């Protein structure tokens with residue numbers, strides 16, 4: 001875990017977790033919790049939550065980047081001295097993500113798809129969590145020399161490195177006729193402890209903590225339209241609430257990868273159902289191979305072996321209308337939106353442009 005995800009990205013957590021793994025007392029305590037907590041993130045998030053609740057702590061200053069004290073002894077001491085509070089969080093909470101940084105890789109796709117249709121465009125985000133990616137048009141998406149999108153004075157600035165290709169980067173994201181999210185278990189942004197836990201699940205020193213907190217502040221002032229609903233059972237009902245004349249963009253970011261194989265197939269069939277009457281573009285940002293599996297189910301193809309890699313994330317679009325489905329790779333993306341390699345064709349498929 002430490003080497004795979006933190007190395008080169010979250011050095012503070014890499015340093016802490018390597019030291020924690022070498023501490024027999026701490027390892028024994030973690031192994032004494034239920035098996036679901038036997039990995040690094042529950043321990044790190046539970047401690048981070050405690051730190052966020054007490055900003056005067058020295059470890060809090062280190063996490064904020066306001067102190068260059070060695071985090072390792074501070075972390076070990078805190079977990080040792082306050083284990084009951086840490087363990088209580090590890091047992092009662094589960095790791096949650098709502099990464100607003102992902103809007104940086106989504107933005108150019110929305111621009112590209114909207115430019116390819118004469119219909120108004122409506123978006124449904126499936127597995128939206130707290131709905132932070134629904135606020136994409138309120139963030140400053142900064143692609144360096146490639147341009148920037150969104151308000152210059154946004155409190156949420158998301159840097160994204162373009163490593164390949166020329167993504168369409170517009171000054172503003174396209175207007176949406178509707179912008180709705182559904183989640184099986186949406187996060188209540190009006191609940192202070194739920195908000196703090198979402199922030200606690202981010203990794204200090206990566207910019208994600210401050211950015212998620214700022215996005216949550218923004219969400220409280222401009223609440224996204226988040227509804228409770230299941231990706232398969234409630235997809236049709238959610239789509240039916242969108243304007244009739246709209247071409248629909250369904251987005252999923254790091255959601256379908258959590259579905260088991262039958263649920264992926266059922267999601268593919270649900271997409272086919274909702275596309276009978278109107279054009280749909282399903283934009284997926286998922287681990288490599290995940291969306292391909294769903295698209296095969298949607299096209300009623302026998303599933304072929306896919307590479308279910310979590311190391312590489314890819315962005316794809318699957319166009320569906322009436323009885324047809326086309327699947328297209330758009331590029332590689334960082335799972336928190338840090339970078340993108342844009343490999344999309346010049347224009348979307350005719351299934352979208354002529355619908």
Ligand SMILES: C[S@@+](CC[C@H](N)C(=O)[O-])C[C@H]1O[C@@H](n2cnc3c(N)ncnc32)[C@H](O)[C@@H]1O
Nearest residue numbers: 097098099127129183184185230231253254255
């Ligand atoms: C890893 S989080 C990603 C959240 C968000 N899409 C993002 O990119 O930040 C996965 C989300 O999918 C939701 N989810 C998982 N299975 C679902 C289902 N069958 N229907 C609706 N939401 C689901 C979870 O509740 C969780 O909020």
